[in-house]
Amino acid sequence: MKQTEVCSAIKNISKIQPAELDKTAGGYGDFEWWGLSPEAARKVMVNKSKALTDKTTTTKEAVNRFVKDGMNIAIGGFVNTRPPVSIIHEIIRHGAKDLTLSFQSNSICPELLAGAMLLYPNQVSIKRVELAWWGYEVIGIAPLLRHLNANGMIMMDDYTNYGMSARFKAAAMGIEFIPVRDHGGSSMELTNRGKMIKSPFSGKHTYLVPACYPDLGLIHATAADKFGNCRIFGAHCTCPEIAMASAHTIVTAEQIISNDNIRTYPNLTEIPFSAVDAVIEQRFGSYPGICYGHHWFDMEHILMFRSASDEFRKSGNTDKLKKYYDEYIFGCETFDDFIGKLPYKTLKKMRDLDGGQPIITA
Amino acid sequence: MSAQYTPFEMIAYTGSRVLEDNKIVFVGTGLPIIASMHAQLTHAPGLGLIFEAGPLAPIMDMGMPLSVGDTRACRKACFLKGLCGVFELTQRGHSDFAFIGGAQIDMYGNINSTFEGGTYINAKTRFPGSGGAGAMAANCEKTIAIMALEPRRFSNELDFVTSIGYGDGSPDYREKAGVSGSGPYRVITNEALFGFDEKTRRMVLLEVLPGRTADDIQKKVSFELIISPNLKEMAEPSADDLKLLREKCDPDGYFLARKLK
Numbered sequence: 001m002k003q004t005e006v007c008s009a010i011k012n013i014s015k016i017q018p019a020e021l022d023k024t025a026g027g028y029g030d031f032e033w034w035g036l037s038p039e040a041a042r043k044v045m046v047n048k049s050k051a052l053t054d055k056t057t058t059t060k061e062a063v064n065r066f067v068k069d070g071m072n073i074a075i076g077g078f079v080n081t082r083p084p085v086s087i088i089h090e091i092i093r094h095g096a097k098d099l100t101l102s103f104q105s106n107s108i109c110p111e112l113l114a115g116a117m118l119l120y121p122n123q124v125s126i127k128r129v130e131l132a133w134w135g136y137e138v139i140g141i142a143p144l145l146r147h148l149n150a151n152g153m154i155m156m157d158d159y160t161n162y163g164m165s166a167r168f169k170a171a172a173m174g175i176e177f178i179p180v181r182d183h184g185g186s187s188m189e190l191t192n193r194g195k196m197i198k199s200p201f202s203g204k205h206t207y208l209v210p211a212c213y214p215d216l217g218l219i220h221a222t223a224a225d226k227f228g229n230c231r232i233f234g235a236h237c238t239c240p241e242i243a244m245a246s247a248h249t250i251v252t253a254e255q256i257i258s259n260d261n262i263r264t265y266p267n268l269t270e271i272p273f274s275a276v277d278a279v280i281e282q283r284f285g286s287y288p289g290i291c292y293g294h295h296w297f298d299m300e301h302i303l304m305f306r307s308a309s310d311e312f313r314k315s316g317n318t319d320k321l322k323k324y325y326d327e328y329i330f331g332c333e334t335f336d337d338f339i340g341k342l343p344y345k346t347l348k349k350m351r352d353l354d355g356g357q358p359i360i361t362a
Numbered sequence: 363m364s365a366q367y368t369p370f371e372m373i374a375y376t377g378s379r380v381l382e383d384n385k386i387v388f389v390g391t392g393l394p395i396i397a398s399m400h401a402q403l404t405h406a407p408g409l410g411l412i413f414e415a416g417p418l419a420p421i422m423d424m425g426m427p428l429s430v431g432d433t434r435a436c437r438k439a440c441f442l443k444g445l446c447g448v449f450e451l452t453q454r455g456h457s458d459f460a461f462i463g464g465a466q467i468d469m470y471g472n473i474n475s476t477f478e479g480g481t482y483i484n485a486k487t488r489f490p491g492s493g494g495a496g497a498m499a500a501n502c503e504k505t506i507a508i509m510a511l512e513p514r515r516f517s518n519e520l521d522f523v524t525s526i527g528y529g530d531g532s533p534d535y536r537e538k539a540g541v542s543g544s545g546p547y548r549v550i551t552n553e554a555l556f557g558f559d560e561k562t563r564r565m566v567l568l569e570v571l572p573g574r575t576a577d578d579i580q581k582k583v584s585f586e587l588i589i590s591p592n593l594k595e596m597a598e599p600s601a602d603d604l605k606l607l608r609e610k611c612d613p614d615g616y617f618l619a620r621k622l623k
């Protein structure tokens with residue numbers, strides 16, 4: 001059980017037994033970084049070339065170069081907004097085991113990885129997840145998360161959406177932890193890896209969450225130049241913080257724009273080139289999710305994948321789920337091949353539903 | 363004679379009534395958005411919304427956002443950053459109301475949206491998790507919750523406290539927790555509206571659906587309710603309110619047309 005000298009009165013109302021708390025992320029042994037330590041992350045950055053070099057590549061090359069077993073992979077976007085789906089497809093084709101996933105709220109990305117783990121455990125596996133929320137919002141709960149959790153197949157470390165965002169922000173700031181005004185007084189104070197302290201200034205109780213320094217950040221941006229300077233329109237989610245927290249970051253962009261254009265509006269750069277290691281121009285890179293200014297989400301496609309997942313959860317029948325992976329992931333060499341399988345009318349409808357939101361790319 | 367309405371229309375309408383003009387409400391997906399849109403269209407045109415992915419005070423002229431980070435939630439906002447931006451505004455006191463849901467609530471307004479049954483490690487039913495709710499309940503000034511009125515949900519003991527309420531009811535629970543908002547304010551169901559007693563911090567029955575009694579409501583709640591000495595009937599939506607809800611707020615019926623389980 002987590003040993004702290006200072007705590008709220010959560011123990012007065014918590015139902016969680018001490019033996020169970022010993023198995024939670026916060027109660028299990030001494031604190032350990034689930035990604036890099038602040039020192040290791042700084043060292044990686046210090047040792048990188050800061051040259052303005054052309055980092056454009058293919059998703060396959062980027063994933064080959066940066067994805068390794070046992071990594072902490074941070075997933076950008078927020079639920080159905082700008083999820084980095086094209087990179088997730090490639091990671092599943094490439095294979096990656098014993099992953100730690102970190103994100104605030106996501107839908108299809110962790111579900112795709114979870115489905116790959118359940119169907120092809122020798123290809124993909126998730127060891128643990130540090131998160132705030134995993135589901136589809138209006139479309140429903142995440143069936144594969146529910147299955148993994150019910151069967152004790154993954155360790156979960158729960159924070160709030162701000163908690164996870166602040167953890168990435170702390171890492172982007174190069175610090176070890178950050179004080180936040182949530183988690184205290186909730187069961188998360190007992191289960192997660194944060195800690196309550198007395199403020200050294202006022203003496204008041206203050207909750208600290210550890211920074212999250214992922215090995216690899218995955219971001220889909222509205223636009224980027226070939227050096228990795230990124231522009232994000234619509235909600236930023238926690239993408240700038242994730243990119244700057246991670247040891248390495250792969251960016252897919254809806255559109256590659258010129259460095260001249262970046263330099264014309266430097267205030268619009270949300271992620272600087274020095275935080276980015278690979279840039280791929282990938283139109284519809286967030287499909288079936290949303291990319292503001294380009295397209296809305298495809299509810300029918302998400303429903304199709306979700307219902308195949310739910311059927312597996314309820315009956316154990318993998319047929320439909322396997323068919324999805326065979327058709328849309330393993331049956332495709334690239335993400336363009338996947339998008340190429342979608343009817344023109346689907347893509348047009350998604351574009352129309354965005355309503356042509358104003359973005360600055362020229 | 364009032365118009366016919368569904369349980370979810372009653373919840374949305376009541377949610378709208380609870381909100382105030384010239385305030386900021388931090389909303390979760392679904393009914394909180396619908397209630398806030400209705401309030402903007404009627405008594406609270408100056409109500410601003412925060413969606414947790416980043417926008418403050420957008421204009422929802424393309425219809426109801428289906429996701430709290432989607433295009434419709436961001437369009438024409440006054441300020442649009444990311445999660446850190448809006449949650450930090452909230453810590454600083456910019457959000458007057460949190461508007462959240464959950465699976466279980468106790469008499470002190472603590473809410474569970476993490477799991478039900480089994481253990482935290484191996485849950486019988488794992489829910490998506492806190493999302494923004496835990497942070498909203500901690501740091502928006504007042505928390506409004508929406509819940510279905512069932513004994514299983516209005517529970518004596520939560521499997522997990524995801525969103526802080528008044529904890530164990532002790533006067534300094536929230537201070538010791540290090541949170542900054544003042545806490546639970548209203549709980550909305552289709553049959554009753556609840557508040558909280560200032561002295562004991564326990565849930566108080568304020569209003570009942572016309573035709574229901576306090577006893578009817580108590581039967582659906584596992585803990586003992588305090589009954590307001592000024593118990594009132596809930597106001598019902600007019601035909602105009604229903605028209606707004608059905609035609610402007612949720613024309614596709616994603617939330618309002620659902621049947622109560």
